[in-house]
Every structure is written in structure tokens, then in C-alpha cells.
Amino acid sequence: MDGIELEILWSNIIGIVSEQAKALQRTAFSPIVREAGDLASGLFDARGRMVAQANTGTPGHINSLAAAGKTLADMFANRLVPGDVLITNDPWLSAGHFFDITVLTPIFWDDRLIGFVGSTIHHTDIGGYGIGAGARDIHEEGLWIPPLKLYESGEPNPVLHDIIRRNVRTPDHVLGDLAAQISSGRAGGERLIALCERAGLDDIEDLAEEIISRSEAATRNAIRALPAGTWHGESRFDVPGGEVITLKAAVTIDNEQGEVVIDFTGSSGASPLGINVVMNYTHAYSTFAVRSCLNPEQPNNYGSLAPIRVKAPEGCIVNAAYPSPLNARHVVGMFVPMPILKALHQVIPDRVIAEGSGAVWTVQIQGKQASGEAFTSSMFNYSGGMGARASKPGPSATCYPTGVAAVPIEILEAAMPIVFDRRELRRGSGGKGRSRGGDGQIIGFHMNTSEPWLLNAVPSRLDDGPDGLDGGEKGAAGRFLVNGETLSESRKMTMRPEDVVLFETPGGGGYGLA
Template identity: 50%
Template sequence: MTEQRREAPDRTDPVTLEICWNRLIGVVNEQAAALQRTSFTSIVREAGDLSAGVFDRRGYMVAQAVTGTPGHINSMALAMKHFLAACPLETLRPGDVLITNDPWLTSGHLNDVTIASPIFRGEECVAFFASTCHTADIGGHVLSAEAREVYEEGLQIPIMKLYEAGRPNAPLIALIRANVRVPEMVLGDFHAQIAGGAVGGERLLEFMDEFGLERLEPLADEIIGRTERAMRGAIGALTPGAYEYAITSDGFDEPITIRARCEVRGDGLWVDYAGSSPASRRGVNVVMNYTEAYTTYGVKVIVSPDVPNNEGAFRPLRITAPDGSILNVRRPAAVAARHIVGHFLPHAIAGALGQALPARVMAEGSANIWGVQVAGKDEHGAPFTYVFFSSGGTGARATKDGLSATAFPSGVLGTPVEVIENLAPLVVERKCLRPDSGGTGRYRGGLGQTIAFRARTREPYTCSILCDRTAHAAAGFLGGGPGARGVVLIDGVAPANPKAEQLVPPGALVEVRLPGGGGYGPPAERDPDLVARDLLEGYVTRP
């Protein structure tokens, strides 16, 4: 006698819905935890440069793990539609695993690989678990902004089956192995993503059985609908009108303008980037998927930060950027360092919407994380390639100082010195907060940090620093002062272009001084007790 399923609960009951929601969050958090614990790289384990989420059969994101970057999470939500277009439900079987790193379909550059696992109950697909991770290497050029076309930046994997009915796609795996510098780490992380999806799938099926859910869609519709209504209600409470703001990035060899126009129309919001710079000749270009991802995040954290992030958060927004512009680049433009420009988008949104909601936004911050990529041969002649991330200061807020050495908007964590020195032939001589780098104001901008290191090599090695704010400082808000600009030094000398690849002599000291965030409000209004504390803690060297 077969066991009968429990009668499905009433999902409109707020208590039951809250229980179901927390179970879903627990499920995707287990997915992310399994992924991180089995990862082969510090990029995923320590820095948390990943995303994880659960989707219904339609490709709608229902819930995301608390760990993850907006650029990965929101672009992955858009990518699932592409997965289903290429591999409709009727073509999938238990044990299939899908993969792609197409920048125009997923997270904007080749190093971010998205893997999606359909979850079956018997012969019926009931959901998908997907994750996006920054892989240790993808072949081609070392990670930098130097390339002129995406073909130079590494191996492109169209939407394919990495596993089919539980069997590995041996030709694809052989192709990947032959085209990357560290195949064990790359394939190890791919399988960590698969393991995370498998754990998530097991927990989801347990949850569905326990609550008598034949399909995920009815619960998904309730959750997504509530998010959409909350977003629309928050947008509808804004004063109707258009709000504009422009921000300047250093670019690669010339400044880049990001111009945002936010128009409130009833319960919808149109964000348009007309007037932004054209595409760059180098790899700082942004694909539309990534533009939509960080724009959605920038709006949500201001307008309705407390509601869950899922399909419903995207629906009230219309996001446009001119075709061929820096924010909607065409193939085959180079895109490896797309985060340098993409991480400015929430700041542009804040500058615009801050005119309507000044108490909910922060001043401009350092914006993008600084990625330091090193590659060469160690003292024993063995090849190495390694990347680590670090962050400057965030902008000050309406009621608090900015956060020091903290990544906003990405949320990516800095890699501990002990991990860097264990995994790469680097010796970090100094890592500390950078005094006087936060912009002055009623509330001070967050401080940048200084990191200085040498490589243990016998011959020159390549160092690529994906940086910004070395020419254009983070602006303050409502009278606040700008943050300090970033600096790159090699044996005390600034290279002509800090974003360019540098050939570093053995034993040379590479020093990066990350930028600070802008201040909020007039400096004369700062509490004297806070000024005294800043002096005592060494955050500033003068009153």
C-alpha cells in the first residue's frame, strides 16, 4: 500500500507561508554551504564570490541563499530563462546537469560559470537548483582588462549538458581540461556546484513531501506575488517624476560616464542609461544581463530592502541602455573586467533616487572590488596563477559612518593573508586600514586599506590589478567631502596605467592603496566625540 501524501497546506495562511519560506531559505543555504565546503578555491570558500538559488519549472527564481553577490544572483535569475529556451523541460532527464559561461546569457564575463541541475521526482522535473561561481581560470588571457575581444579572454562554453542522465560529458570535460591552466581546481569547483545542487534537491524533495506539495509553482506564485506587490507599493509611494544622476569611472584609457535616469510611473520604475559612454575598446564593457542585475539590486536596497529577492523584485522595473553602449555591449566586445563599471550602477541609482529619498541612500563609495591577479613561475619553476579580492570604503550613510574595507555593492569578502600566502607564492608585508582616506562629513566615509606584497619568484611575473577610483574619487553627499583616490605602486613608482598588466621584477614590492568612501553632510556638523574617537583610533591624523 503506497503512502498517501498529506493534504497541501493553505499557502495564503501567513503562519504556514512563513514556515514554508524559512524552509526554502534553509534549503538554499544548505545548497550554498555544501558548495563552499567542497570548493577547491579560496575565491568561493573564503571570498564568497558565488550565488545559489532555487527555481520553479518556469525558470522563476523563488529563493536565494544569503551568501552571494547581486551580480551573480540576479544575472543567474535571468540566465535560467536562457537555459530553458535551449533545453526545454521535455528534453531533460534525471541526472542531467547544464552549464554555460556565455557572458551575454549569465554573469557578464567568462570566468563566471553557471551550472543548473534539474530536480526530478520520479520522471517529473519539479524544480531547478543553480549556482554561479567565479572559476580559478578559464584559459586565454590572464584575468585583466587588456583584451580587445572576448575571444582573447578564454574558453566560451555555450549552454550544454555537463552531465547527461548521470553520465559525464567526456568530450566537453576533456576540452575544458585542455584549455585552462589549473584544470583540477576548475573542474573541482564545477563538481562542488553540482554537489550543492544535489544537496539542495534532496532537501527540497523532503520539504515538498512533508508539506504535501505536488508542484512548487503554487507556493512560488504566492511568494513572488507578495514580493512584487511590496515592490510596487514602495515605488508607488515615491513622488512621481524623473530623477537623474551621472557618475564617472576612470575607464581603461579614458574616463567613462554612467548616466542614469529613474522615472517613477505609478507603481513602476523605468531606469534608462541613455547618455552613458559608448563601448570601450578594452575589457571594461558590461553586458545587459549584468546591467539589469546591479540596477535591480540598486533599486531594491533603497526602495524595498526588506522583502525577499526573487522573480517578483524584477517585474516592476523596466531597465534600458542604448545598444552598443558601455552598459549594453555587443558581441564580441571584451568584458573580463566588467565589474569595474558594473559596480558603479547602484551608486548611480542612489544618486538619482537620493533626490527623492535622501535618508535611504549613502554617499558614493569605492564601488568595485579590486581584483589582484598574479601569474608566473615560483622559485621552483612551477607555474602558478592566483587571484584575490580586496575592498575600499563605502560611502557614509544618513545616520552612520561608512564601512571600512567593505565591498559594496558586491558583498565579496577579502581573502585572509594566511590563505593567500598558503595558496600562492606571495608574502604579504602589510595589510592595514588607510588613515585619512574616508571623506569628511557629518558622517565620515569608510576607509580604504593598504596591501603590500612581494612574490617569491626567480623571474618576472605578470600582475594585473582590476582597479578604479585612481583618477576620480568617490563623491560625498549633501555637502560631504570626497574619499581619497586609489593608488597602485611598484617599488614606490606608479605605473602609467594601473589597470594595464604589469611585468613585475622578482622581489619588487607591489602596493595597492584602496580608495575611501565619500562623506555625508557638512563636516562642520560632525559630533566632536566622533572626531575625538577617529583621532584616537587612528582613522584620521588631524582633526
């Protein structure tokens, strides 16, 4: 395909998926989608291969959506008609826990299937235990939606809608967010058809093949430029309750085939806490780590992801087996890049970063308003410091590797009876080095209520801070305090009205000798 024509069409496609994502953010009910951007949007060809992603979203959602879109397209092949909309939150098929619901809209043009538009977002509520790690198995964690048609021939599936409404605490918010996903999918489909008409295309098959094949070739060529061999990295971190998790990654570079194989053999086994990770999510953050170091300017799609393969023993903490609890899977999943980057540091030291705080600290609050009306907050996140780079300090209070933003405290205070007493940088918490690690932050709050309330908080790295690289020092460990008393807890806690909560998130590791 002519290079200029391809660039014009590619720019149009990126515009379509990015506009779809922005429409989804503007219409979503959940603050974590609307304010923090905890979402993914993508365009798929008729075979379910992701062609393009929006320029906003999280790696865990985007790369998991790539897998979910292909799975749903294969499952419903030859069973789709105009007006159908597919849905699932099956953790092993999509993004790793029930809160993330994937919606895939088939795009028909003159009764011909020409592609799909998909989205995955974090929903406010899915019933069950909530966002914490205290459930004992997957069935305590909420509503499990298998791959189904949410809409059939343009009409809502009434049984499925009723099931969802009856199984969640905030049905208007959940169904409102689903409506936002459906609307953004339809808008994306209309824009795709308009592009085909404008460009004189019968479908997007040739265009998709050109984009995917070029993306794959560029990624394989970037891998071939590296030395062949196997390198090892290991990260250890504590989770609430004192459990220490070990992630080991063997990164093999095959520069004949242009492939990278990441093997997590030797990593910790399954945890009794809901922090286990399914392979889709492990693969998502593994591919993100490699592509960030190799060719981040290349499109992220089916082709650029294909040369990166990920393996882990079935049943280990990063390849969870049924019925492991998964709701707080990000607590381990967001550490997946760390041992990979340590291994790649031995090959391309100038392109990696030191360990950062890892998983964002997630918080969910449940209680009653002064009116007596029950509320469940959307999950909101607090980041620590990023690890330092070879030639630059690590950014402070930055959500790496997820990339979500923090929900503004004004939004939270408007949505529920929470009062923030402090929010400031935790000065000096980043590790020293030639390049200093980013600082964490301090967040203090209490609830303006006369009733007991429930706190789901999932901190990590409370005992040992992030490692430095090349002689850089560790970042400071985090602290979780209630009324000045240090806690290490991941289960839902019943709080008194007067209780005061304080988080001090970890600092990032330093890089190089000072």
C-alpha cells in the same frame, strides 16, 4: 495560502538554498569562492522563475543567475531527463564574463520536473588572457561554453569535460569547482523533494506562485508610495590608462503601475579595454540599488525584480555588444548603483549613501613555484571605503556593492609564493562631512621567487575620488605603485622577482556639511 503555513514553507526553502550555498563554499577549490563567498545559489520553479536565493552571495551573481536560470529553462524545455545538468558561461546569457560559470540542475520527482537548483561561481581560471582588462576582444579572453548538458542522464559529457580540461591552466581546480556546483545542486534537489514529501505537496508550483506574486505586489506597493517623476544621476570615474567613464541614469517612478524604469542613455560608449558590461550584469546591480532603498527585507526573486526595468543603448559601455572584451566587467559594473543612488537621493535622501570606492581592486598573479611548477592565483579583491550614510559613517575597507569578503592573506601566502609586507586601514582617506566616508586600505606585497612573474591588477579611481552628498567632501583617490613609482595600468605586466607592489584604495564620500 495560509500565512503561517507559507512562513514555515518559506523558512524551509531559505534553509535549502542557504545550505546548498554553504555546501558549495565548503567543497569549492577556489579561494575566492571558499573564502570570499563570490557565488550565487538559487531555487527555481519548473518554469525557470527564481523563487529564492541563498542568504550569501553577490548581487551581480545572484540577479544574473535569475536571468540565466530562466533562459536555460526556456532553451531546454521538454528536452530534459532525470540526471541532466546544464552549464554555460556565455557572458550575454549569464554573469557577464567567462570566469563565472552557471550550473543549473533540473529536479525530477517520480519523473516529473518540479524545479531547478542553480549556482554561479567565479572560477580560478578559464584559459585565455586572465582576469585583467587587456584583451582586445571577447575571443582572447578564454573558453566560451555555450548552453550545453554537462551531464546527460546522470553521465558526464566526456567531450565537454575534455574541452574544458584542455583549455584551462589549472584543470583540477576548475573541474573540482564544477564538481562542487554539481554536488551542491543535487543536495539542494534532494532537500526540495524531502520538503515536498514532508509538506504533502505534489510539486512547488502553487507555493512558487504564492511567493512570487506576494513579492511582486510588495515591491509595487513600495514603489507606489514614492512620488511619480523622473530624476537624474551621473557618476564619473577614471579607469587605468586615464580613460574617464561617465554613467548617466534617468530613474522614472511610475506609481500607477508600481514600476521603476532606469535608462542609461548618455552613458559612455564601448571601451577598448575589457571593462564593458552586458545587460544582465547592469540589470543585476541596478535592481540591487533600487531594492536596497525600497524594501530590502522582502525576498529577492522573480516577482520582486519584475517591477524594475532597465534600458541602455545597445553598444554602450553598460550594454556591451559582441565582440567587446568583458573580462574585467566589474570595474564599470560595480559603479552602476552610483548614479541610481544619486537620482534616488532627490526622492528618498535618508535611504541612500554617498559614492564609495566603487569596484573592488582585483589582482591575479601567475608565475612559477620554487619547484618549477606553474601557478595561477585565484582572483583576490581589495576594497576601498563605502560612502557615508545620512546618519552614520561609511564602513571602512568594505566591498560595496559586491559584498564579497577579502581572501585572508594567510590563505594566499599558503597557496603561492607571495609575501605581504603591509595591510592596514588608510586613515583619513574617507571624505569629511556630517557623516564621514569609510577609509580605504593599504596593501603591500612582493613575490618570493627567482623567476619573473605576471601581475594582472585592475584598479580604478586613481585620479578622482568618490563624490560626497549634501555638501559632504570627496573621498581620497587611490594609488597603485610599483617600487614607489605611481602607475595607471590595467594590462598584464611582467614583473621582476624583487619588485614591490603597493595599493592604496580610495576612501568613500562624506554625507552632509560637517
